[in-house]
Each structure stands twice: as C-alpha cells, then as structure tokens.
Amino acid sequence: MELSLKKLSQGHLKPNNVTFQYGTAGFRMKASLLDYVVFTTGILAALRSKYLQGKTIGIMITASHNPPEDNGVKLVDPMGEMLAQTWEAHATTLANTSSIEALIDEIIKIVDLFEIDLKTQSSVFIARDSRESGPALLKSTIDGLNVFDSAIRDFGLLTTPQLHYLVRAGNSNGSFGHPSSEGYYAKLSIAFKQIYKINGLNNKISIIVDAANGIGAPKVQELIHDNILEYFDHFLVVNNNIENPRLLNYNCGADFVKTNQKLPENIPNPEPFNLYCSFDGDADRIVFYYITEEKHFQLLDGDKISTLLASYFIKLIKLTGLDLSVGVVQTAYANGASTKYLSEVLKVPVECTPTGVKHLHHVAQNFDIGIYFEANGHGTVLFSDNLLNKVSPTSSNLSIKTLYYLTELINQTVGDAISDCLTILLILKLLDNGPNEWNSNYQDLPNKLLKVIVNDRNLFKTTNAERTLVQPKGLQMKIDEKVNQYPNGRSFVRASGTEDAVRVYAEAATKDDSIALADQVAELVKEFS
Numbered sequence: 001m002e003l004s005l006k007k008l009s010q011g012h013l014k015p016n017n018v019t020f021q022y023g024t025a026g027f028r029m030k031a032s033l034l035d036y037v038v039f040t041t042g043i044l045a046a047l048r049s050k051y052l053q054g055k056t057i058g059i060m061i062t063a064s065h066n067p068p069e070d071n072g073v074k075l076v077d078p079m080g081e082m083l084a085q086t087w088e089a090h091a092t093t094l095a096n097t098s099s100i101e102a103l104i105d106e107i108i109k110i111v112d113l114f115e116i117d118l119k120t121q122s123s124v125f126i127a128r129d130s131r132e133s134g135p136a137l138l139k140s141t142i143d144g145l146n147v148f149d150s151a152i153r154d155f156g157l158l159t160t161p162q163l164h165y166l167v168r169a170g171n172s173n174g175s176f177g178h179p180s181s182e183g184y185y186a187k188l189s190i191a192f193k194q195i196y197k198i199n200g201l202n203n204k205i206s207i208i209v210d211a212a213n214g215i216g217a218p219k220v221q222e223l224i225h226d227n228i229l230e231y232f233d234h235f236l237v238v239n240n241n242i243e244n245p246r247l248l249n250y251n252c253g254a255d256f257v258k259t260n261q262k263l264p265e266n267i268p269n270p271e272p273f274n275l276y277c278s279f280d281g282d283a284d285r286i287v288f289y290y291i292t293e294e295k296h297f298q299l300l301d302g303d304k305i306s307t308l309l310a311s312y313f314i315k316l317i318k319l320t321g322l323d324l325s326v327g328v329v330q331t332a333y334a335n336g337a338s339t340k341y342l343s344e345v346l347k348v349p350v351e352c353t354p355t356g357v358k359h360l361h362h363v364a365q366n367f368d369i370g371i372y373f374e375a376n377g378h379g380t381v382l383f384s385d386n387l388l389n390k391v392s393p394t395s396s397n398l399s400i401k402t403l404y405y406l407t408e409l410i411n412q413t414v415g416d417a418i419s420d421c422l423t424i425l426l427i428l429k430l431l432d433n434g435p436n437e438w439n440s441n442y443q444d445l446p447n448k449l450l451k452v453i454v455n456d457r458n459l460f461k462t463t464n465a466e467r468t469l470v471q472p473k474g475l476q477m478k479i480d481e482k483v484n485q486y487p488n489g490r491s492f493v494r495a496s497g498t499e500d501a502v503r504v505y506a507e508a509a510t511k512d513d514s515i516a517l518a519d520q521v522a523e524l525v526k527e528f529s
C-alpha cells in the first residue's frame with residue numbers, strides 16, 4: 001500500500017489554509033480546491049468496500065445546484081443510501097491530512113479500527129455530472145482507488161439518483177434491476193406503462209421540463225423518447241445545453257425557481273395552467289409550477305409534492321384493504337401550512353428532522369409508506385418490507401397492483417427528479433387533477449429565507465430538529481420575542497451545512513410580515529455573532 005500510495009499521490013497535494021468537511025452532501029466547494037479531496041475519497045471508498053466484504057460502493061462527482069465552477073464528491077453505500085454517518089468523520093480526517101506520512105497513518109488507523117482485510121477485493125461504481133472539472137477530478141479519484149487496486153466501473157455522465165440505483169442494483173443480484181443505465185430506464189418505464197395501462201388511463205400527458213442545463217437533460221430525454229413517448233401529448237426539455245458548462249444552473253433549475261419564485265429562462269410562451277417542472281444540476285431535486293390566467297407564478301414545491309403523494313397514498317391504501325401506515329417527514333423549512341394540512345386535514349403523522357435527506361430518509365423508514373421531501377424538492381417515498389411482501393403484479397386487486405408498480409417506479413434509494421416527475425404526472429392523471437386542483441389543497445404561508453454571513457457559523461448550535469438555538473446564549477429568547485409580534489409567525493436560525501453562512505427562515509400571515517420578521521431576526525444574528 002505504501003509504495004503504490006507514494007507513487008499514486010504524486011501531483012495530489014492538499015492546498016494550504018483550507019479545511020475540508022464532509023457535510024450535508026459530501027464535500028463541495030470550488031473545483032480548483034478539490035483534487036486532493038477526491039484522491040483521499042477514492043482511498044476511503046476502497047476501504048469502505050473492503051470493510052463491507054467487497055460490496056460495491058458508489059462515488060458521485062457533482063456539486064448539484066452550485067455554480068459551474070464548483071464541484072464535489074459524495075459516497076454511496078451498498079443499498080444506495082448515503083454514506084453511513086460514522087464514516088463521514090473518516091472522510092474528513094483523510095481529506096485534511098497534509099503529508100503522505102500523515103495520510104498513511106490515518107489509513108492505518110482506519111484499517112485497524114475496523115479490522116479491514118486489505119486482501120478483500122474492493123469494488124466501486126463511479127459517475128459524474130456534466131461539469132467541466134469532472135474529468136480531471138475523476139482521474140484523481142481513480143488514482144485514490146488504485147492505491148488499493150480496486151475493481152472500478154466508470155459510468156461516465158449520470159444523474160446522482162442513477163448512480164444510487166446502479167450501486168443498489170450491483171449489490172442485489174438482479175432483484176432490484178439490471179445494474180446499467182438501460183436497467184434503470186427499463187425499470188421505470190415498465191412500471192410507468194403498467195400503471196397507465198391497468199388503470200385504463202387514456203388522457204395523454206403534457207410537461208415541459210427545465211433541466212438546469214445539467215445531466216438530467218439527456219437522461220430524461222433518453223428515458224422518455226426511447227421508451228414512453230407515446231403516452232405524451234407534449235414533452236419538451238428546455239435548458240438542455242450541457243455542451244456549454246457555464247450555463248449549468250444559470251437562471252434556471254430547481255434551486256433558481258424555488259429561491260426566486262419565478263419561471264426559469266427559456267420557457268416558450270408560458271400558457272396558463274400548463275404544468276412545468278425544474279430539475280437541479282444533478283437531477284435529484286424537482287419542483288413543479290404553473291401560471292394562472294392573471295400570469296401569477298404558482299410554485300408546487302417539495303411540500304406540495306409530499307401532500308399530493310400523501311393524499312393519493314391514503315386513498316390507494318383504503319382501496320387495497322391492506323393495513324399499512326403512511327407518514328410524512330419534513331424539515332423545519334417545510335411551510336407551516338403544509339404541516340397543518342397534513343396533520344389536521346389528511347391526519348397523517350408528520351415528523352420533523354434536521355436538514356439533509358439522510359435524516360429524513362432514516363425517519364421515513366419507520367412507516368410502511370414513508371414520504372419525505374425537503375421543501376426545495378429533494379425527496380422520495382420509501383416502502384417497508386412488510387408492504388413489499390403484500391403487493392404483487394399478479395394481484396387481482398387493481399389497487400394492490402398499482403401500488404406494486406409504484407414501488408418500482410419510485411426510486412427508493414434517494415430523491416430522483418426523473419422518477420419523481422413520472423410519479424407525479426401519473427398521480428395527477430389517476431386523480432384527474434390539474435395543477436390548479438393540486439395547488440388548491442392548502443395555501444402556503446408567505447415566507448422568506450435569508451443568508452447571513454458571519455465570522456464563525458459554528459457558533460450557532462441548535463436542538464429540536466434545528467428549530468431552537470441553544471447557542472449563542474440568549475439569542476433564541478430574542479427571536480421568540482420577535483416571532484410573537486407577528487400573527488402566524490415562525491422563524492428559526494441554523495448554520496448551513498453546505499455554505500459558509502447562517503440561514504434565517506421566517507414565515508408569517510402576510511408577505512410583508514414574513515420579510516420584516518426575517519430581516520429583524522437576521523439583525524439579531526449579526527448582533528450575536
């Protein structure tokens with residue numbers, strides 16, 4: 001190991017004065033700083049695979065919705081989940097070693113701690129999004145993997161959820177689907193066709209997809225054009241230019257639409273009540289939207305997606321006659337009106353977790369149907385083994401059959417813009433709803449999200465799923481005083497896990513109040529930092 005490490009580490013140096021942290025979504029920052037990080041992450045992926053008796057681990061090189069000059073890397077565990085939290089610290093430690101000797105020491109510590117048998121062959125699947133820096137970072141990652149002579153399959157350009165699917169398929173002996181892009185398309189499109197056909201749907205589907213000029217563009221086109229185009233009246237992908245990497249996420253994409261609450265660029269002649277959706281740069285997030293007769297923009301975000309899914313699954317479960325639990329998991333950023341609608345109207349249990357899909361995913365596993373979405377559109381539905389044992393494609397009950405195919409259509413490893421898109425489009429048809437009916441189930445409370453730059457965001461510590469500050473001392477009390485001045489007021493403050501900033505969220509009965517409350521809380525944050 002030492003010899004190959006010395007040889008392979010040449011050219012990969014830790015930049016001075018930077019501290020790396022495996023955060024909410026792996027490592028993410030300016031691509032120019034990442035060479036050493038991807039090298040050490042390659043090493044860690046190989047170690048993790050060896051530790052798990054040679055099961056395949058995934059490496060995704062992406063910075064999602066960040067600007068084109070950024071990049072990042074995250075690891076995928078064998079069942080398609082995010083890297084186990086206990087290993088995040090080891091990823092951080094390796095990335096912060098500042099000499100080969102220190103790196104060797106840390107590797108040996110991990111090998112000893114987990115009693116890893118280095119003779120076990122490691123296996124890794126790797127993919128990247130469309131960023132310009134991707135190929136060079138891929139090469140450095142492979143150098144890291146080769147320190148331990150890993151079996152590597154490079155899948156080239158993929159969406160993040162495709163890689164999650166492939167890793168799980170690669171570890172599941174065919175029971176999850178074929179471990180190839182074709183296997184992914186086949187699984188989704190077969191389920192889509194079956195749901196459409198067995199339910200006797202005959203209205204065709206229309207959708208315009210804004211793909212953020214990211215990798216979702218060619219992938220959703222491949223899936224739909226090659227497999228299910230005959231079910232669409234109108235299917236168009238805009239912002240589909242991945243040839244010019246500078247356009248990625250620029251004035252388009254899920255994050256732009258959610259943050260600015262307006263149409264992305266390049267939507268041709270927007271028509272009232274047409275349904276649109278936006279992916280983010282690596283296609284693991286989706287938000288929908290439409291415009292009204294008066295040309296008002298209406299956002300159907302992660303909270304609206306959750307509520308649509310919950311109301312549909314509650315109806316479906318009744319028709320199956322099965323005894324199955326349904327629950328929804330949100331974060332503190334979920335609009336208060338959505339939480340109220342879910343618990344008071346739909347009467348489903350709603351859980352709140354800290355930000356980051358790994359937290360939501362974990363809690364969603366407590367239900368037979370665990371629906372989780374962050375407000376920004378990242379989420380999916382998980383189905384329990386109990387449920388999977390009760391559904392079958394050969395059932396004589398149409399609802400049980402439909403439920404079976406939904407478990408195939410929905411990517412249970414992670415939020416998946418393409419899979420979520422197909423699922424929502426079908427559910428709208430099954431409920432015979434248009435975007436306006438979907439949007440009418442509750443009205444969002446006006447809200448405002450702000451970023452405050454502070455000297456040290458680590459001073460801000462929270463509890464109660466990030467809704468209450470415990471540090472700096474005294475700040476929470478001041479926030480509560482402000483909140484109490486506004487009808488339906490709610491506000492909380494937390495340090496971002498992906499950016500060097502503190503986020504302030506506020507909602508209130510009117511737009512002006514939500515802005516005023518956010519501004520006042522932001523002022524308090526500055527005072528206390």
Ligand SMILES: CC(=O)N[C@H]1[C@@H](OP(=O)(O)O)O[C@H](CO)[C@@H](O)[C@@H]1O
Nearest residue numbers: 024025356357374376496497498499
């Ligand atoms: C308010 C917000 O949207 N936060 C995002 C953002 O996390 P922060 O820890 O807030 O920076 O990026 C995460 C990773 O993509 C995503 O999971 C999360 O929802």
Ligand SMILES: [Mg+2]
Nearest residue numbers: 064280282284
């Ligand atoms: Mg993303």
